[in-house]
Amino acid sequence: MAYVAIADRQQELHDPQSFLTKYVWSQDHKVIAIQYALTAFAVGIVAVILSNMMRLQLAWPNEFAFIDPQTYYQSITMHGMIMVIYLLTALFLGGFGNYLIPLMCGARDMVFPFMNMLSYWVYLLSVVILMSSFLVPGGPTGAGWTLYPPQALLEGTPGSNWGIILMLVSLVFFIVAFTMGGLNYVTTVLQARCRGMTLMRLPLSVWGIFMATVIGLLVFPALLVSGIMMTFDKLFATSFFMPALISMGESADYSGGSPILFQHLFWFFGHPEVYIVALPAFGVVSDIISTHSRKNIFGYRMMVWAIVLIGGLSLIVWAHHMYVSGMNPYFGFFFATTTLLIAVPTAIKVYNWVLTLWRGNIRLNVPMLFAIGFIFTFTHGGLTGLFLGNVATDATLTDTYFVVAHFHMVMGVAPLLVVMASIYHWYPKVTGRMLNEKLGKLHFWVTFLGTYSIYLPMHYLGFLGIPRRYYAYGETDFIPNSAVDVNISITIATLIVSTIQLVFLFNLAYSYFRGKKAGPNPWEATTLEWQTPDTPPQHGNWGPELPTVYRWAFDYSVPGAVNDYIPQNQPSDETTGDAHETSDTGGGHQ
Amino acid sequence: MSQEGISNTAEAAAIPNDWSGVVTDWSADKQTFQMSWGKAMMWFFLLSDTFIFACFLVGYMTVRVSTTEPWPVSSEVFALHLFGQDIPLILIAIMTFILITSSGTMAMAVNFGYRRDRKKTAILMLITALFGATFVGMQAFEWTKLIVDEGVRPWSNPMGAPQFGSSFFMITGFHGAHVTAGVIYLSVVAMKVLRGHYESKGYEIVEITGLYWHFVDLVWVFIFALFYLW
Numbered sequence: 001m002a003y004v005a006i007a008d009r010q011q012e013l014h015d016p017q018s019f020l021t022k023y024v025w026s027q028d029h030k031v032i033a034i035q036y037a038l039t040a041f042a043v044g045i046v047a048v049i050l051s052n053m054m055r056l057q058l059a060w061p062n063e064f065a066f067i068d069p070q071t072y073y074q075s076i077t078m079h080g081m082i083m084v085i086y087l088l089t090a091l092f093l094g095g096f097g098n099y100l101i102p103l104m105c106g107a108r109d110m111v112f113p114f115m116n117m118l119s120y121w122v123y124l125l126s127v128v129i130l131m132s133s134f135l136v137p138g139g140p141t142g143a144g145w146t147l148y149p150p151q152a153l154l155e156g157t158p159g160s161n162w163g164i165i166l167m168l169v170s171l172v173f174f175i176v177a178f179t180m181g182g183l184n185y186v187t188t189v190l191q192a193r194c195r196g197m198t199l200m201r202l203p204l205s206v207w208g209i210f211m212a213t214v215i216g217l218l219v220f221p222a223l224l225v226s227g228i229m230m231t232f233d234k235l236f237a238t239s240f241f242m243p244a245l246i247s248m249g250e251s252a253d254y255s256g257g258s259p260i261l262f263q264h265l266f267w268f269f270g271h272p273e274v275y276i277v278a279l280p281a282f283g284v285v286s287d288i289i290s291t292h293s294r295k296n297i298f299g300y301r302m303m304v305w306a307i308v309l310i311g312g313l314s315l316i317v318w319a320h321h322m323y324v325s326g327m328n329p330y331f332g333f334f335f336a337t338t339t340l341l342i343a344v345p346t347a348i349k350v351y352n353w354v355l356t357l358w359r360g361n362i363r364l365n366v367p368m369l370f371a372i373g374f375i376f377t378f379t380h381g382g383l384t385g386l387f388l389g390n391v392a393t394d395a396t397l398t399d400t401y402f403v404v405a406h407f408h409m410v411m412g413v414a415p416l417l418v419v420m421a422s423i424y425h426w427y428p429k430v431t432g433r434m435l436n437e438k439l440g441k442l443h444f445w446v447t448f449l450g451t452y453s454i455y456l457p458m459h460y461l462g463f464l465g466i467p468r469r470y471y472a473y474g475e476t477d478f479i480p481n482s483a484v485d486v487n488i489s490i491t492i493a494t495l496i497v498s499t500i501q502l503v504f505l506f507n508l509a510y511s512y513f514r515g516k517k518a519g520p521n522p523w524e525a526t527t528l529e530w531q532t533p534d535t536p537p538q539h540g541n542w543g544p545e546l547p548t549v550y551r552w553a554f555d556y557s558v559p560g561a562v563n564d565y566i567p568q569n570q571p572s573d574e575t576t577g578d579a580h581e582t583s584d585t586g587g588g589h590q
Numbered sequence: 591m592s593q594e595g596i597s598n599t600a601e602a603a604a605i606p607n608d609w610s611g612v613v614t615d616w617s618a619d620k621q622t623f624q625m626s627w628g629k630a631m632m633w634f635f636l637l638s639d640t641f642i643f644a645c646f647l648v649g650y651m652t653v654r655v656s657t658t659e660p661w662p663v664s665s666e667v668f669a670l671h672l673f674g675q676d677i678p679l680i681l682i683a684i685m686t687f688i689l690i691t692s693s694g695t696m697a698m699a700v701n702f703g704y705r706r707d708r709k710k711t712a713i714l715m716l717i718t719a720l721f722g723a724t725f726v727g728m729q730a731f732e733w734t735k736l737i738v739d740e741g742v743r744p745w746s747n748p749m750g751a752p753q754f755g756s757s758f759f760m761i762t763g764f765h766g767a768h769v770t771a772g773v774i775y776l777s778v779v780a781m782k783v784l785r786g787h788y789e790s791k792g793y794e795i796v797e798i799t800g801l802y803w804h805f806v807d808l809v810w811v812f813i814f815a816l817f818y819l820w
């Protein structure tokens with residue numbers, strides 16, 4: 001019996017009726033996406049406040065009584081963990097993934113909407129657990145976002161009782177939520193595309209989010225397992241990660257565990273995590289750059305394979321975070337090699353973005369500005385990565401501010417710029433209104449220049465040898481006065497950058513009510529989400545008929561076509577005014 | 591001239607018979623694998639779950655190597671005193687046998703499912719679930735024996751390295767939880783099969799349940815080899 005593809009089968013749609021089922025217990029991927037995004041933003045604000053507290057302390061030590069060493073370490077930990085996991089991962093996959101995958105693939109929804117809804121609620125639960133650690137005795141854990149044992153579990157580290165347990169439990173819930181969502185994203189991309197939508201016609205956003213989800217499904221298990229083992233070490237006094245040691249003058253009840261094992265498990269997750277954040281950003285930014293330079297993305301196939309290759313390689317580079325942990329030098333050699341290999345596909349991507357811009361008909365609007373900003377900060381962070389990827393140079397730079405500068409450039413600022421770019425880009429589809437352009441430009445320039453004035457000087461601090469994760473430096477001989485001044489200027493920049501985000505939030509709220517009406521396709525983009533019958537798209541996305549796709553996602557400025565863009569769902573005979581045959585761009589790129 | 595979307599079913603003959611054909615096939619429109627959403631998702635889940643168990647086992651092997659005290663001899667710890675002599679690993683051997691048998695009954699259930707023989711399918715699934723429950727029961731017996739008779743605790747034991755107990759309870763516990771979930775899953779699906787719930791949808795669900803069950807059995811083989819036989 002011939003197998004009927006599910007996309008071809010008849011489906012019934014049950015439109016939710018009441019307010020509750022429509023906006024709260026919603027199974028619609030678009031609503032879930034917005035729930036994810038709003039929650040992620042809410043915790044993100046907490047993380048930003050924490051970073052400002054740390055910066056105040058670093059610039060004016062002794063001035064602020066409410067920041068003691070304990071609070072400082074707790075702030076570092078919560079800031080790092082929230083930013084990486086609860087903000088960026090949740091936003092890119094739960095937020096953008098949910099919104100874009102079904103729309104860009106031409107599906108009505110995720111394949112299992114109920115599970116998708118559960119995913120959000122479990123995520124919310126994990127956030128609530130995490131936040132509750134601010135309220136328990138001892139406060140949240142101060143072990144650093146890497147949570148290294150033994151110190152994370154020992155007396156003397158802030159939050160070594162309640163804080164660390166809540167952190168681990170919250171992570172376990174997060175992983176459960178991610179898995180439920182992630183299985184949906186992967187299955188939807190692979191199994192629920194519309195007619196004509198081959199894998200090699202997918203927009204790069206989908207490719208990036210897809211690959212990020214795949215590596216997430218493969219590496220979150222390592223975090224889960226290390227979290228479980230560490231919880232046991234704490235609750236049942238097992239010794240998975242805990243060697244025999246003396247703590248507070250007494251010998252602790254542990255013996256024979258391996259702290260290095262934790263590091264391996266953690267970084268087997270932790271490094272790919274960087275790419276879980278970066279790959280969606282790569283994908284999204286490719287689509288945005290192509291759209292706003294009215295040119296097809298340069299080297300589409302290469303871009304796809306680069307995403308796949310980066311995802312694959314990211315699984316075998318983890319120990320470059322452990323060069324100084326006491327590893328066999330041959331391992332160091334292996335991991336340095338794989339780390340530098342990743343630079344190849346990454347560099348290809350950067351070249352391709354630049355070549356896409358090259359002689360494009362660039363429309364310098366806000367999303368495009370942020371996208372170009374991303375190319376700068378990402379390239380910049382990538383170059384400093386080369387220093388840290390080599391064992392010899394890393395040995396002197398590790399645990400200094402050079403590292404802080406590096407990872408903020410490459411996985412902090414760069415993905416966040418893409419987040420901004422995509423919000424300016426897709427807000428019109430989500431709400432039906434444009435964001436204010438003037439406020440947007442102000443937001444961009446202050447953010448872009450501001451983050452540079454935060455992180456560029458940090459490289460210099462790193463070269464001076466100033467260690468990271470220090471509450472205060474006191475009178476230290478090797479630290480010159482210039483470093484003190486630099487710290488003050490960094491903090492001032494931080495305060496400015498953080499404040500300008502309020503303008504952004506204002507813009508989001510204001511434009512929702514007062515923004516210019518957007519129409520269905522304000523950027524004249526080709527991808528499917530701009531071709532929905534309604535804006536914002538209704539439940540079920542496409543009305544009675546699923547779309548059919550005839551071409552790849554990048555038909556901009558095709559010679560001979562009437563418009564400078566041809567939507568993916570437009571048949572060839574409708575692209576030209578007359579009956580002449582155009583070269584079929586879609587066919588060439590299946 | 592309108593170009594049709596490429597379809598991967600009707601025109602299958604046109605696909606070249608080499609590696610480029612494989613690529614074309616996989617990247618064709620609508621769906622990459624010719625299977626239902628549920629089945630595909632189960633496969634992806636199992637892939638992810640494989641990594642969980644792999645991490646557990648790698649973690650266990652690492653602490654076993656890193657610990658400073660001697661590792662208890664598993665053939666002695668897991669011996670049963672039967673008929674006047676100690677038989678090493680006998681309980682585990684029986685448990686393994688039961689679990690593997692249950693994979694057989696599961697496979698038969700899948701077969702009858704596709705033949706739309708509701709009764710046989712449901713009965714075989716329930717038998718499978720029963721085997722699973724027996725396995726969990728014997729595991730409970732094994733745990734009790736270790737805890738009560740041998741004094742093994744997650745944090746220490748009289749025979750040597752404390753990591754023995756920690757890894758044992760953690761890994762077999764996690765696996766046992768999988769089996770328990772499987773028993774529940776099997777029973778629910780079996781009852782629905784019996785009620786004719788899948789008459790219109792088809793019986794692929796039996797196969798999906800089976801995928802999970804076979805996976806849990808397969809994982810056990812690794813645990814058996816790496817924990818009990820090493």
Ligand code: HEM
Binds near residue numbers: 052077083404467
């Ligand atoms: C508002 C912008 C931000 C500022 C001002 C900021 C500032 C800081 C500061 C002061 C530290 C502590 C450095 C130390 O004492 O060692 C830190 C650590 C960290 N930040 Fe940020 N940060 C920002 C955004 C982000 C973003 C977007 C990410 C997302 C990837 C991020 C991830 C981290 C991580 C992972 C750590 C390390 C935490 C640890 O050492 O355990 N930050 N940040």
Ligand SMILES: [Cu+2]
Binds near residue numbers: 274
């Ligand atoms: Cu890394």
